[in-house]
Structures are given as C-alpha cells and as structure tokens.
Amino acid sequence: QQQVKQSPQSLIVQKGGISIINCAYENTAFDYFPWYQQFPGKGPALLIAIRPDVSEKKEGRFTISFNKSAKQFSLHIMDSQPGDSATYFCAASKSNTGNQFYFGTGTSLTVIP
C-alpha cells in the first residue's frame, strides 16, 4: 500500500504563480520528509527537506509546510518559472533505521510562460 500519498498528479500554473503540491502519510514513525525534483532523463535531485519539529521551512522560492497532527506536508513554489517544469516527488523515512525512503507517486508541474 502507498505509504505516502501525493496530489495532484499534474499541475499547470502560470508564470509568476504559486504551485502547491500536497502529501499525506500514515506512519507516525516517519521523521524526515524531503522533496525531490526530477527532469526527464535525470535522476531525482533533493530540493528541500523538513523534520517534524518545525512547521515550515523556506529555501529561496521553495517552502515546505508541515502539519504533524494532520500528517500532511506540502511544497509551495513561489513565483513559479518555466524552468520549474518538472516532476516533483515527496518522500518520507524513519531516520533511525537508515535511508529507506517511501516516495509519493509524483506531480508533473508545467509552468506556462
């Protein structure tokens, strides 16, 4: 069963707009939540990550919002650019057991100029 559920499957945003991708998890033992960006023909690249002791983390135009009680986290891309067009994956892991990550199914983002 899918340990991390991601939505939407695809997203189209105008240049300059805000892109929002949501993820939900069930396992409360998860304590590390990264987001990855993948371009065609490339491996995923880590964008930003958060731990449950904070509710928000911002790096440049990328922000993760984390709601521990709801077991949800989301990625916000501010001022979206055509170069942001890619597939985005959320993931979760239990850091005390190593690097076994459970990935969401991905969101294909298209930013229209």
Next chain:
Amino acid sequence: KAGVTQTPRYLIKTRGQQVTLSCSPISGHRSVSWYQQTPGQGLQFLFEYFSETQRNKGNFPGRFSGRQFSNSRSEMNVSTLELGDSALYLCASSGLGQGGSWQYFGPGTRLTVL
C-alpha cells in the same frame, strides 16, 4: 566532487536472462540505496547498503539482489528477468551514517526486457 555514476546507462535484455547494474557513490559516501522507477508504481525502494552490509530491504522478490564493496561501490543483480522488470533503476548515495540525510541520485540505468 563527482556525482553518483551508474553504468551502463541503457540495457536491453530478454526474458530469462540476468543483469548486473553498477553504481559508484560520491566519494566518501558509505550508504548506497537502489530504487526502481516505473510509470505505474513510481519510485520503489529495493535495498540499502551501508559499509558492505544490507541495512534495509524493500518488498521485492529474491531475484533482486545487491552487494557493496569495500570502496562503497555497489552492484545490483536481477536474475531470471521478466517483462515487468523493465524500468529505470536509480542508485542514491548518502554521506551520513544515520538515516534522514541528503541523498544524491545518479542518472539511472534504463533496463528494457523484451
């Protein structure tokens, strides 16, 4: 530092054959994980090796195996290939011994089973 490298980049095999994929992690990284990526199932964890020992294993059949060498390079092997094994196989390395650390992915090996 050089990134994670995977060889070969593309492979075509037929059903019943076996295949070995190779991954060289970032220098100094001791954790290497393998993932299978398909359009239908997304990214699925295969296994993780740390200091030559398998530390975690996903829910894949025993036909999928791996190993790690003393220089942290890793190989994964798939025996008795099936059509459903066609996928992008990704390797990721991490520099920290504990989990919850930055993982760097290679470009993947695209395996096609005919």
